[in-house]
Amino acid sequence: MEIISTVVVLVVKSLIFILGMFLAAAYLTLIERKFAGHVQQRPGPLHVGFHGLLQPIADALKVLTKEDLVPNNVDKVLFYLASLMAFVPAIMILAVIPFGDPIKIFGFEIKPYITDINVGLILALAFGSISIYGVIFAGWASNSKYPMIGGLRKAAVLIGYEVALGFAMVGPIMMAGSFSLREIVQAQEGFFGAFIWYQPLAFIVILFAILAETGRTPFDVQEAEAELVSGYNTEYSGMKFGLFPLAEWYIGTFVLSAIAVILFFGGWKGPHIFGAFSPFIWFFLKVFMMFMFFLWVHWTLPRYRVDQITEIAWKVMLPLSLLNIFITAIIIMVKG
Amino acid sequence: MAITGNSGIILTTVEEVLSWSRRNSLWPVSIGLACCAIEMMHTAASRFDTDRLGIIFRGSPRQADVLIVAGTVVNKVAPMLKLIYEQMPDPKWVISMGGCASGGGPFPTYSTLQGVDRIIPVDVYIPGCPPTPQALLWGIIQLQKKIKEKKEGKELKEIPIRVPTESKPIKQI
């Protein structure tokens, strides 16, 4: 009985998370388009629904009912697999991200996370790395030159920044003394307890790494439109195409923003001014601010060349994150 | 040619919803050929902003719904353009922007294709050299009307959707 109830709870939770994430991702596209519009002094989606509120639905319906075109000379298995490989790991990271402390509603204890395991962060990194395969498969299976180059570029960038990202996360982990994301949040007490004040170097490295991981400028080499049309997903159409930007630009950015908020901004901690849902609101507010910051950078800066990006990854970001570990270790040792 | 399935017996509401989503999310291929491409860029820019109507430009034809042929199509580029059109997934539409694309325009010469409709079927013709952004937007609205009409299987005729009169009357001075 115990097992069944756990399974049911898990399934229900997962469904809520996945559906919620889909909807959120769809509306994140609208937020991005609105934001980009206003940065450029235009309104963005406006006439489809009230202020473009139905725009994501129209886009989704259209993309779903579009002819599913598979070019003749592609490797069919990999071609289908690639879009899943890119999308599923991005969603799976959600499994380890806590959105708040357990709360009690109608006597039930609801845990706003799927699992809380003590290697949460490592799992998140691992899932993040799997999505590289999606990109490489997409590039390879398309049997076309632009996707090929785009895929290889993206792989080079991801590998470089995965390392920097991992090492930069070590700083907060050392301070919290745990890999569990929940415990990391609990280690940050009060406004000045947030790790951003102690780990600014790690934060900068992680900012750059997230930009690179999610393919936003200045690191969006994989789909630099002027060079590679639309990069590794050039040959994809319909919903198979839709999954890529959804996974990468929206879910990826959202999830990684959540991790960054947990690591540096004390997660859902904040003054209890919104009542019972205060932790959620704080958490989503912080993640949203983070997301907006990425958008802001995306719509401002030009992009690096791919060799310059990898150069920065290996020559600047990696040493910086190692230096950060070193400094943190010394401080912890001195303080005891 | 472009619209599939029009039995008229089942699921008209579903079809209506689909037609609504299609006409509100027309993604053109960002391919510019000549002068008209500049006006097409202006249409996408801040002053006129096609994004309002849900139109965003995609680089790859595989992800696009509309081919806006913006500029002179010369014989040498015609097979490529046809290839691009064939790479687009159904349902797809073609807007022929400007005189050159629609009918050869002012270049009745040995090297110019006299109308892009000789190689790909065209849905909307926009005269002009080049058409202003407003004229292009009007053409896009005409295409949206066409998509709506096709769905209902009616004869094509001018129907009043939420569009004011032609060219706003000028206040008397």
Next chain:
Amino acid sequence: MLWINPQKAEGLKSAFPSLKISHQKNSLSVEIDKDKVLELLKYLKENPEYSFKMFIDFTLVDYPLHNPRFQAVYILYSPDYNERIIVKTWTDETLPSITTLWKGAKWAEREAYDMFGVRFEGHENLVRMFLWETYPYFPLRKDFPKEGIKDTYLPSLNERDNIPSHDYDPYHTAIPTLEDLEITERKRINKKNQIVLNWGPLHPGTHGTIWFLFDLEGETIKDCDIILGQLHRGIEKLAEDLTYTQIIPYTDRMDYISALCSNIAYVNAVEKLLGVEPTEKAKWIRTMMAELQRINSHLLWLGTTALDLGALTMFLYTFREREKLMDIIEGIAGIRLNSSFLRIGGVRYDLPEGSLDVIKHFIKDFPSRIKDYEDMLTKNRIWIRRNKDVGVVTKEDVYQYGLTGIMARSAGVPYDIRYIQPTDAYPEVDFEIPLGTVGDAYDRYLLRMEEMKQSLNIIAQCVKKLEELKNDKHLATENPYVLPTLQETYFSIEAMVKDFNLRIYGEKAPKGEIYLSGENPRGELGFYIVSEGEGRPYRLRIRSGAFYNLQIFPELIKGRTVADAVTLLGSIDPVVGETDR
């Protein structure tokens, strides 16, 4: 006029006794036998007394009744003495290639082969320039009809049953198949490395329909060639059938981003040929409009280049300012892009009410926008890293390839037509010509930004002057070659008859030739017009700046990556309408 001093030209006779010197009102040309021409050009290039180092243009003129049939025309420029010279020779089938002297002649010779079928001995890869490899005709020959040979049944797919219009013909000229294009591609480049990447012709990043072929190893470009002609509309052929006034709208559509500048270059050449002097006011209006158009064009360049390098928002900011300029041009000329505003002897309309106020507002407002752009890009480390040391052009390259405009000035060569051969009101305005020190893409960016500021300065001076000239005439209608205005036609029968005459027979230009150029935002746009005393030009050759500037691209890109190709192409800033004509 910048022609070489006749006495100095006589000096050439000592070395080449068979030389014929012809000194006309608008040109100075020397004629020599075909087998001596290479020697003469070498002499002109290397002798320090002449030092015609810079290659401007090469073309052919077809005289079907003359024997030999084709006249070859070389136009050279001497930067040391600020002089031009035309060298001519006659041929029937072959000519010696001058690519050993000037690399810039490579494409010009290919174009001549493409259009006239004259072969060049010693050319490294003589293939078609604009048309495809299996195209059987040579279109610019006089015996080829302008509309081509309509031998293919190619009806409209939409309207099979009814005839769409009175000038519709279901028969069409042959269009190539994909195999034909593949043959064309094969002829250009041999695969030596890993993959041959087709960059273009219908690609978001190629600024139109240029077709690049990259032989790649990884992402490094080992070899590159360019296929042009995806927008070859045959303007040169069309022009032979039109009166001088009727060609004006076509010059718009060549360099469609700077239509007014092209108008001005063309109209100036025709006016010199006809001996028409535009009115004072027209000159100032032209200068003002040209500079507005220059800002317009540079803004488009800035926007698209920034877009190509990833700064998406920049594109929309520049287009916002372009909208303002479009508003001004629309208000004055009547149409936003291809304005056809100029007429022989002046401009089409006088300035409308309120136009100077709007322009003044723009002058006041624009510097703060430039500052925004500079804040976003100039010192941005990404921008600097992407642009620095990409495509370094040296002075020698400038002379070898005939580079003009920003490309020449970024290498430190002060080659600006507004400076060496000022037309219109340019002799009377003050401005600075920025020069680069390194010659890379970053220099070209800085130069263009500086030019926008200088253009603003010129516009301010023009506005001041035009306020004084308020009641002057905008068209020199008293001249017999100038079309009367509508008001004159309505009220005077003489004007109506003159109008009818000029419309039907064209402006009968005296027999002769002229080469005159204007400073386009993209480089020197020159018009070489041969008149046989008729109302239509016998041959109109357009020397396009972008055509020659683009020619250096394959050399500069070797050993760099695809991402650099975007930067370099952006900094060269070609417009396909002008390169292909």
Next chain:
Amino acid sequence: MVKLKYVERPKLNLIEKLFFLDFIKGLKVTFKNLIKRTVTTKYPYEKLTPPKRFRGTHAHRVKDGNEPPSFSVLEKFMDINTGESRCVACYMCQQACPVPSLFRIEAIQLPNGKKKVVRFDMNLLNCLYCGLCVDACPVDCLIMTDIYETAKYQREKCVIHMDDMSERGKDFDRRRLKEPDRIWIDDQERIKLWGQIKWS
């Protein structure tokens, strides 16, 4: 006077490099624009009115008593009633046009010796909108209007004929004939992009 000058190449100093001042400058510009008002004209709900000089679809002015003197000279050979197109079939527009084939003008000889224009077709798909035909018209008949919304589903619909050109001409004259020759007349619409302009 024209002067030559060499441009300076700016360099980043250490402080700018370390604190990302170059990025912050750029972010400042985008933020400044984020809080500004949009410049968009919400076509089709709002429209820019083309200026009077705008070269849009062609039209014919009709015989309405405002003809120029040249018309009265040429009218003697013609059979034109009031309210009909002023065209006198002089073919000057066709002569002036760079693409003459786009015109198709036909006139017949009536029994009373006068001429009547029976056909005046223009294929707008071949038109350059250069305005040379308008400049050539000696009787102020052929004009260009501010109509630009001309997208059509069929190619044959893009050919305009004499009767609809006369209608368009009447409509245009009714709306805009008395308007001054101004750079634009819809200041309220354009204020979004331009801001307040100081008119003299």
